[in-house]
Amino acid sequence: MIEIRGLSKAYRGQDGSQVQALADVDLTVRDNEFLTVLGPSGCGKTTMLKMIAGLIPWDEGSIAIDGVEVDGPGPERAMVFQNFALLPWATVLDNVAFGLEMRGVGKAERHERARELVTTVGLAGFETKRPGELSGGMQQRVGLARALAVQPKVLLMDEPFGAVDEQTRRLLQEELLAIWEHNRVTVVFITHSMEEAVLLGDRVVLMSARPGQISEIVDVPLERPRSSDVGGLERSSEYSEITAHLWERLREMHAEHGRVGGIAS
Amino acid sequence: MTATVPARTPERTSESPVPPRRRDRRPAWVRALDSTTAYQLLGFALFAVAWQLYGTYWGGLLVPTFTETVLAVGDLVVDPEFWSAFAVSNQALVLGFLAAVVLGVPLGLLLGRFPVAERLSNVYLNILLVTPMAAIIPLLVMSVGFGLASRVILVTIFAIVMVVVNVRSGVRQVDPALLQMARSFGASERQTWMRVLIPGALPSIMTGIRLGLGRAVTGMVIVELLMVSVALGGLILNYRSRFDGAHLYATIVLILIEALVLIGAARWLESRLAPWAVNQRKNG
């Protein structure tokens, strides 16, 4: 369980101005839950996720994972980055094995595990390629495999499929669902896409900007497993109800703030 | 997660990897003519002809023709006196250049990683960058004398700035997202250096070494011309005083050839050590 209490963060600009990125955020992520976070650009989604990852400090409040205060990165968490963050000089296999290597796992063992994960994400045969030789979708599979390789309890994903084309994104969503349905870790998944948030999530956290706050948490009672029939899911009435509701809320936010950042879809 | 997840077959992957470069279907002789080498040869031929004409009609005493120079090069490469001068000069080059790399790379790495170190040293680096190096020579001679030591030191000073500045910017340009990624997977400072910073900076390190090499050759010649007329510099001065233009030019040509060979070797090493960077340059 991830417990976020009263989390606040202000960035100071170079000109002395302040941006309140997060203001008094409370959020509980349940064990083995797939939580999606949706909100306009600049509402502090990345900021919040990186705080959970232990990558950036905050001003006030607390984050605890299974009762232990977050103080820097930890082995029970792994992150998938929006821009993949792959080492361009390393092979697919070495990239996937990176987290294991940092933990001191020996070469033979980490390559064996990495090979399994390369297969899991559908990249068998590409082990010795370098990221520059892969398409965006394939690169993010590497990013996903790298995170899975360290067997995290919490998977943190920051718009992981934001940088790939629509069809690839759909494939990746299905595959992520299939992998997750097999092994339900806790996932915090940030997205710009309403459809994606609903398709993947058990709950959708809707955030608003200036200051970044949680405006609503929407349950998604769609049946699981969802990986087999994502298309059918999208035609169900429940799905349309939820997206309609989310859209309504986002429209209200737009009215309040005069803009809807970069909500894609 | 565990390995029990069903394996996805590659067929599910609709995206294909980056397509290979289209094959060139023109006939071999057209391709050969269109290659960079062909253009370089053409350029060189034009240059040689122009030189020959100039040397023949307007050259005067000190400008030999192209053919005279080529003949003189032939003379020199079988002249033991030239080779002993060459060896003496290269002693300073090798030692000075090695010192520049051994000192310059770690220094550049530190400066790139730690802003404080950078602020402390910036002034000195800038001074080194803008000072006309020739001005340092009298200083060196006064404090170290005319020996090998001051030639080595001068070569080092010439070369090290290029090394430090390039390595430093290489470290600074390492994608911060990669550093953050490494941190998120619990990388220690040592691991961050070995797995992210140094490989990330490697292309710039190699560039710095290559540019430093060019500067080292310059330093080697200048110090001999201006400080003590020994070795190759001594030869050049000697030929000048004898108005032997052909041999003077030939000496310079041979120094140029050495520099080109060394830099070519550095380039080759660069492409072996950091192939991804070379690819990036080609594609982008």
Ligand SMILES: Nc1ncnc2c1ncn2[C@@H]1O[C@H](COP(=O)(O)OP(=O)(O)OP(=O)(O)O)[C@@H](O)[C@H]1O
């Ligand atoms: N390093 C930083 N320095 C100053 N301001 C920052 C910094 N990082 C983020 N901000 C500001 O904080 C706010 C929240 O940023 P954040 O990146 O968390 O938003 P986001 O919801 O992830 O946006 P997006 O959907 O565009 O990725 C934004 O207004 C942004 O300009």
Ligand SMILES: [Mg+2]
């Ligand atoms: Mg973001």
